[in-house]
Amino acid sequence: MQEARTWRELLGQILSDPKERQHLIETLNITPITFTRWVSGESDPRPQNLRQLINALPQKYQEQMRKLVKEEKGVGEIAATPQETSLKAIPAEFYARVLVARASTTENLRFWSTCHLILQQAIGQLDPERRGMSIWVVRCMPPSGPYKKVRSLRESVGLGTAPWIGSLEQNAMFLGAESLAGNVVTLCRPGVIQNLDREHNLMPASRVDYEKSVAIYPILYAGRTAGVLLVSSTQVDYFLSQTRTDLVQQYADLVALAFEPQDFYMPEDIALCVMPSHKQQKEYFAKFRQMVAETMLRAATKNQPVNNMQADMLVWQKLEEELLQIPARQTVRDYSETPAVSIIKLY
Known part of the structure; x- marks a missing residue:
């Protein structure tokens, strides 16, 4: 690759790789035409977008990109010292956007579209430098089983x-009593781990790839719980800042608007069970979309048609029932394989 003389040339070279191009489009949520204008010099990126671009690049390009950006008059100061957002609260105008979206969206799309709108704003404010973050709205499964309790998230x-x-x-995937999210739902209070490598034994936590710290806040309404807002970071101690955890709390409160009143459960209605690891669950979810299609087809042949959202839930419920049997079967197997002398020692 020819040595780039400007940051725009370097960006053009990086974008010539289809995989890198698609990665940057998805990561920055920016259209291809915008990248073309940046490369040609037709337009300049906003300060925040330029800092996000640098942090989203493969490591081998980041230092060179910073150096070239500093050399361009008018934009050099932008990348010199990446700054954390100065906002300490959710912008007031964003609350208005959420209320308008909630009022104008059809019932079938209301939950997803409202959550998606809120998460887009949250991830931009909580991870402005794109250091690496995932945000989930985790919701309670409908009550099931012989006692009609919420058994998983x-x-x-x-x-x-x-x-x-x-x-x-x-x-x-599913989360259960083995997870920090499950602990937060059961106790109805936030859970924050600053270093999962160091603190993983202090409280329940089902960990995922790249996750170094996590903040989880319950989604509440009138003393009842619908689930949690789960925020994970690739950075250790990312949630030490009170400002940042306050923001997570505010977004958890705002996400509550996406739920219907019947989606919230009293503490006595929640009795979470242990769920298998994500690795085990992946085998069951491999054909999820196929199962949804088959569910809709079977319902149609019985003249009881269901929409995609209803079919999704039916499949989730089927998988929940199957997965809840795995820990139980494992416990029975472990018990049966334990030597008799060991069993005696337990008593």
């Missing part, structure tokens, strides 16, 4: 910045 709507992909929903 499911990751519902999620967004990420690199190294996570932009839209996380295709990777959605």
Whole structure:
């Protein structure tokens, strides 16, 4: 690759790789035409976008990009010292946007579209430098089982910045009593871990790739819980700042507007069970979309048609029932394989 003389030339060279181009488009949520204008000099990126661009680049290009940006008059100061957002609260005008969206969106799309709008704003404010963050709205599954209790949580709507992909929903899984999210729902109070490498034994936590610190806040309404807002970072101690955790709390409160009153459960209605690891769950979710299509087809042949959202929930419920049996079967197997002398020692 020829040595780039300006940051725009370097960006053009990077964008010539289709994989890198797609990665930057998804990570920065910027259209291809915008990148073309930056490369040609037709327009300049906003300060925040330029800093996000540098942090989203592969490591091998970041230092060179900073050097070239500093050399361009008028934009050099932008990348010299990356700054954390000065906003200490959700902008007032954004609350108005959420209320308008909630009022004008059809019932079938209201939950997803409202959550997605809020998460886009949240990830931009909580991770302005694109250091690496994932945000999930995790909701309670409907009560089930012989006692009609909420037995698990499911990751519902999620967004990420690199190294996570932009839209996380295709990777959605169940969480249960073994997770920090489950602990937050059960106790109805926030949970924050600043260093998962160091503190993983202090409280329940089902960890995912890249996750170094996490902040989880319950989604509440009138003393009842609908789930949690789960925010993970690639940075250790990312949630030491009171300003940052206050923001997570504010966004958890705002996400509550996406739920209907019947989606919130009293503490006595929640009895979370242990869910298998994400690795085990992936095998069951491999054919999720196929299962949804088959569910809709079967319903149509019985003259009981269901829409995509209803079929989704039916499949989630089917998978929940199957997965809840795994820890129980594992416990029975472990018990049966334990030597008799060991069993005696337990008593």
